[in-house]
Amino acid sequence: MSFEVLDPGMLTQVQDMGRLGYQHIGVTTGGPMDEHAFLWANRLLNNPLNAPQLEITFGRLSLLAHSDTSIALTGADLGARLNERPIAPWQTYEIKQGDRLSFSMPVVGLRAYLAVSGGLDVPARLGSAATVSREQLGGLDGTGAKLAKGDRIPLAPPSAVAKASVPYSEIPDYRKPLRVGVIPGYQYRHFPRSARARFFTSEYQVSQNIDRMGYRLSGEAIHGDLDGIISEGIAYGSIQIPTDGQPIVLMKDRQTIGGYPKIGSLSALGAGQLAQRAPGASVSFYLTDVAEAEARRMIFNHRLRQGAPGTTG
Amino acid sequence: MRIEGINESTCIVYFGDTICDETAGLVKQATDNIRSALSDVITDLVPSYTSVMVCYDLERIDRFGIHTRLRQALEGGAEKAQDDAAAQTLELPVYYGPEVALDLKDVCEFSGLSTDEVIRIHSEQTYRVYAIGFSPGFAFLGSTDQRIAMPRKSTPRLKVPVGSVGIAGSQTAIYPSATPGGWQIVGRTPSKMVDWDSESLALAQIGDRIKFRSIDREEFISLGGQFDEL
Numbered sequence: 001m002s003f004e005v006l007d008p009g010m011l012t013q014v015q016d017m018g019r020l021g022y023q024h025i026g027v028t029t030g031g032p033m034d035e036h037a038f039l040w041a042n043r044l045l046n047n048p049l050n051a052p053q054l055e056i057t058f059g060r061l062s063l064l065a066h067s068d069t070s071i072a073l074t075g076a077d078l079g080a081r082l083n084e085r086p087i088a089p090w091q092t093y094e095i096k097q098g099d100r101l102s103f104s105m106p107v108v109g110l111r112a113y114l115a116v117s118g119g120l121d122v123p124a125r126l127g128s129a130a131t132v133s134r135e136q137l138g139g140l141d142g143t144g145a146k147l148a149k150g151d152r153i154p155l156a157p158p159s160a161v162a163k164a165s166v167p168y169s170e171i172p173d174y175r176k177p178l179r180v181g182v183i184p185g186y187q188y189r190h191f192p193r194s195a196r197a198r199f200f201t202s203e204y205q206v207s208q209n210i211d212r213m214g215y216r217l218s219g220e221a222i223h224g225d226l227d228g229i230i231s232e233g234i235a236y237g238s239i240q241i242p243t244d245g246q247p248i249v250l251m252k253d254r255q256t257i258g259g260y261p262k263i264g265s266l267s268a269l270g271a272g273q274l275a276q277r278a279p280g281a282s283v284s285f286y287l288t289d290v291a292e293a294e295a296r297r298m299i300f301n302h303r304l305r306q307g308a309p310g311t312t313g
Numbered sequence: 314m315r316i317e318g319i320n321e322s323t324c325i326v327y328f329g330d331t332i333c334d335e336t337a338g339l340v341k342q343a344t345d346n347i348r349s350a351l352s353d354v355i356t357d358l359v360p361s362y363t364s365v366m367v368c369y370d371l372e373r374i375d376r377f378g379i380h381t382r383l384r385q386a387l388e389g390g391a392e393k394a395q396d397d398a399a400a401q402t403l404e405l406p407v408y409y410g411p412e413v414a415l416d417l418k419d420v421c422e423f424s425g426l427s428t429d430e431v432i433r434i435h436s437e438q439t440y441r442v443y444a445i446g447f448s449p450g451f452a453f454l455g456s457t458d459q460r461i462a463m464p465r466k467s468t469p470r471l472k473v474p475v476g477s478v479g480i481a482g483s484q485t486a487i488y489p490s491a492t493p494g495g496w497q498i499v500g501r502t503p504s505k506m507v508d509w510d511s512e513s514l515a516l517a518q519i520g521d522r523i524k525f526r527s528i529d530r531e532e533f534i535s536l537g538g539q540f541d542e543l
Contacts, residue, residue: 023357023368024344025507025515026449126509135449136490137509185319230332231444231453233359233366235323257361257446265320290376293321297371 001067001121001155008147009061009103014120014139016052019128023256029236030130030138031252033057033111033212033275035268036172036300037075041115043304044072044092044164051119052129054153056112061147062102065095070117070161076109076174076276091165109174109276118156132253134213170303174276177203181270181288186238186262191224198222199263199285204247206274206281212253214240215274217283221245224261231259237266249274267293269300314387316380322356324379325366326387332362332455337441340365341400341520343387350386354379360519361444362453402522405487405502407436407478408533412540413501416466420480420497423463434458435499436525440485442517450489450507450515454523457483469495474541476501478525489515500525503538 005012015038018031032038032055042049054061059078073080073089080087081102087093089112095101103112122129123142131139131146139145140153147153182200191199204219222245233256234240240248240260249266250258266274270293274283315327326343329336344360347367357368369379409417409432420431440454447453457480465481470493473479477488479496488494489506502525506516517523528536 020356020368022449022514023359023366024445024519026445026447026451029357126514183318183320185317186325230330230362230364231446232361232364233325235319235366235368237320255446255448256359257444265323267321290318290321294371294376297321301372 001069001157002152003101003116003155004064004066005062005147005149005151005153006064006100007060007062007102008149008151009056010058012054012056012061012147013131014052014122014129015055015131016129017050018130018252019126019132019137022126023233026256027126027135027137028132028253028256030128030132032113032272033252034075034113034272036272037111037113037276039304040090040166040170041072041074041113042119043307044074044166045070045115045117045161046159047115047117047119049304051115051156052122053116053120054114054147056103056114057110059103059105059112062100063153065097065099065101066152067097067155069095069155069158071095071101072115072164073112074115074166075112077107078109078112079104079107080112090171092161092163106278110278111275116155117158117161121154121156134253172273172276174273177282177284178273178277179284179286180266180273181292182239182264182266182285183288183290183293184264186232186264187224187226187229188264190226190261191222191241191263195222195224196263199247200287202284204283204285206277206279206283207246208279210279212251214251214254215249217247217249219246222247222263224263226261228259229261231257234258234262235265236268237271238262239264239266251275267297269297316383318376319366321376322371323366323368324376324383325364326383327364329363332443334441336363337443337520344519346386347383351379351382354382361446400520400522401518402439402524403517404524404526405504406528406532406536407500407502407525408528408530408538409435409500410530410533413474413477414499415477416479416497417499420461420463420499424461426460431461431499432527434461435480435485436527438524440523442519442521442523443484445515445517445519448488448490448492450517452486452506452517452523454485455483457485459483463497465495466497467495469493473498474501475539476503476506478502501533501538503533503536
């Protein structure tokens with residue numbers, strides 16, 4: 001049971017929820033750039049929530065199915081087609097042997113998630129299948145390679161899956177200018193009141209420099225009273241302010257420790273929404289706190305568990 | 314000790330504001346204490362020079378719970394930190410020969426010392442592992458003798474060979490894998506700093522002490538040392 005890679009596209013990687021428990025020896029977590037979309041894809045198929053999937057960035061992936069299974073597609077609309085018929089994200093589809101699944105270009109969002117019933121059957125390295133190319137860990141063979149033409153992606157045996165879709169209220173609109181909460185923390189108090197005011201009232205643009213390590217934004221420069229700090233742990237979603245004053249949001253493949261001052265952090269769900277924005281998109285920030293981020297995540301987890309009309313199980 | 318929330322599943326505990334042996338001891342002790350007392354709720358621990366970042370599972374504990382349990386685990390830990398029994402001392406063989414010590418000449422020129430003096434000064438001291446990061450298993454060691462403290466290169470190398478031992482200011486470190494890097498390379502160890510198939514994974518842990526032992530070319534080769542270049 002497998003999918004054959006006819007064209008690997010711009011960047012397609014195997015991801016699960018990440019490599020946890022090894023950051024103390026410098027191994028980053030990896031994991032899906034958009035947890036919201038990733039988790040719903042597994043949920044639609046009643047998979048374990050950590051089951052490995054494909055994260056498809058930008059598109060141009062083309063796959064040939066060598067067996068029957070069910071898939072769920074979530075996240076960005078990358079112009080997916082099943083045997084030349086356009087298919088929309090946020091729902092499940094049946095796949096027959098010989099079917100072709102292909103993606104063209106981003107229509108809405110940047111990263112699509114493709115889950116298969118039972119998950120991809122790939123080896124775990126240090127407890128995870130998450131691909132981190134820089135660290136040569138994870139992926140199809142455990143060495144961090146991205147998908148290549150001719151690869152066979154092994155699939156777990158499928159279960160019977162009812163047709164399901166994500167409730168409309170849980171589908172984000174990635175076209176909207178992103179307004180995202182920042183939890184003050186780390187070196188927040190070392191940014192003068194005027195710098196904080198500028199940060200929270202400015203509009204930033206997603207720059208060309210975005211990857212799985214970090215999102216560089218451009219806009220009003222922010223300056224604190226520290227040039228550097230003693231290196232410390234970097235949380236997913238934390239916002240570094242380097243000397244040029246342009247914020248960098250640290251993403252899933254970030255280094256484990258670093259020495260730039262940080263004004264605070266996004267929640268994981270907030271960072272996931274940023275990960276769906278392409279260069280040129282608008283981002284603004286509002287002040288929030290840990291309590292609100294915690295409450296929002298607990299509500300998300302609850303809805304994911306409960307499902308909703310249209311989802312199974 | 315100060316605990317601060319970072320996001321819905323992460324907080325950080327600060328133990329001081331300066332890099333020193335005492336704070337490193339506190340960090341080491343706290344890391345061990347948290348690991349043993351909170352293993353049911355933590356997903357990751359990221360110790361560094363003066364802090365420990367704690368990642369926890371929000372499905373198992375919330376921000377109030379984690380703060381309370383961290384305080385419980387860490388109170389009283391401060392006195393015990395002095396004995397520092399958990400830390401090990403590692404001796405690492407280093408070949409300081411010209412084929413592998415890519416910047417030793419520059420360090421000599423910068424410091425005004427001879428090759429032998431730089432090697433002696435670098436290898437006679439015991440260093441402490443202050444932090445691990447940058448790349449898997451990359452251990453930041455301090456502090457080097459001021460006489461050989463040389464700033465990092467203005468243009469980093471695109472690829473530093475595996476096992477390279479470098480100096481950057483008052484820090485020294487070993488490159489566990491071939492990565493870009495700007496440290497001044499003074500030698501190479503044949504020891505494997507990370508081994509994903511071993512049980513310990515990384516040879517050095519935070520808080521450990523490391524001593525370099527100068528070896529000759531013959532011993533470097535017999536220990537499996539490689540001369541692969543850029």
